[in-house]
Structure formats: C-alpha cells, structure tokens
C-alpha cells in the first residue's frame with residue numbers, strides 16, 4: 001500500500017521506494033536495532049528489495065519512511081501491518097535506523113503522525129503494538145503516545161533460541177469502543 005506525504009514539524013512520513021534499499025540494508029543488519037524486532041540479520045540486499053516490493057504491493061501493510069525535515073535524510077521506518085478493515089485494527093512497528101538520530105523526539109512524532117493517519121484516514125478503531133518486555137525505551141515511547149498496556153504474552157516470541165515475553169499495547173482511536 002502506498003500513500004502521499006504526511007507532514008510533521010521535525011519529520012515527515014513518505015512511501016518507500018527502491019532507492020531506499022541501499023540505506024535500509026544497513027539498518028536491518030544492525031543488531032543494536034534488530035535486537036527488539038521480529039527479524040534477524042543477516043539480510044541480503046535482494047531480500048530487502050523483495051520485502052519492499054511485497055510491502056508496497058500489499059493491501060494490508062503500509063510502511064512509511066521517516067525523513068528528517070532539515071536534512072531530508074531518511075532516518076527510519078514506521079509501519080502499519082495486518083491492516084484489517086473488517087475488524088478495524090492493525091499492528092504498528094517503528095525503528096530509527098540512523099542511530100545518531102535516536103533520542104531527538106523523532107520516534108514520538110512519527111508515532112503520533114502514523115496513529116493519526118490510521119485513525120482518521122484508514123478509519124481504524126484499534127492499533128496494537130507488540131513490544132518485547134525488555135524494550136523499556138519503546139514502552140516509554142508508546143505510553144507517551146497514549147497506548148495502554150493490554151496484556152503480556154509470556155514467552156510470546158522465539159528470538160535466537162530464547163523465548164521472550166511480549167507486551168501488547170493498544171491505542172483506541174477516538175470513537176472506538178470504550179472511548
């Protein structure tokens with residue numbers, strides 16, 4: 001699924017294109033980033049390219065590049081996955097790939113923009129964020145954005161031979177059940 005630009009103050013979100021693979025290949029092979037994500041290096045350029053094509057053709061995934069406004073540098077990605085128009089929900093995931101751009105508020109703004117887009121433009125009611133329990137930084141980010149802890153899945157994900165507890169956070173769009 002592709003979309004137009006979503007403007008923020010310090011960053012904007014845009015669709016991904018094939019030229020982005022050259023940058024993204026470094027991020028998806030950086031264990032500092034992938035330790036908290038549901039894929040594992042090594043990932044080849046061809047695999048990353050195939051992933052991009054599949055995502056852009058998918059009717060249930062929408063992945064945005066996060067771009068720093070001043071420099072126009074692509075610094076990370078944020079994606080809505082398993083978008084289900086019937087149940088009006090989706091999962092969300094984010095990473096800042098350019099690690100020197102972490103801690104600058106870009107993740108916060110990207111999350112706010114993507115959530116607003118999911119609620120207002122895609123008319124979703126609930127957005128879920130599955131987060132590794134050890135990822136305190138991400139938990140802080142999602143709580144700050146208004147996500148509430150829904151449940152813990154004990155040993156919810158097998159990563160490098162280790163079972164990891166996964167916390168499911170949920171954001172209710174305005175007008176959704178209970179709001």
Ligand SMILES: CC(C)(COP(=O)(O)OP(=O)(O)OC[C@H]1O[C@@H](n2cnc3c(N)ncnc32)[C@H](O)[C@@H]1OP(=O)(O)O)[C@@H](O)C(=O)NCCC(=O)NCCS
Pocket residue numbers: 032033034036037093094095096097101102103104105106107108109130131132135136137138140141144
């Ligand atoms: C999690 C991640 C997306 C946060 O993005 P970011 O741009 O660095 O986040 P922000 O600068 O907007 O900070 C958001 C909150 O995170 C927390 N945070 C930021 N830097 C932190 C640090 N070094 N240590 C602990 N918490 C930190 C703070 O609560 C911060 O809010 P505050 O500045 O108001 O206190 C980014 O660190 C990342 O890509 N991590 C690796 C991949 C990952 O874990 N993705 C999420 C999978 S669910």
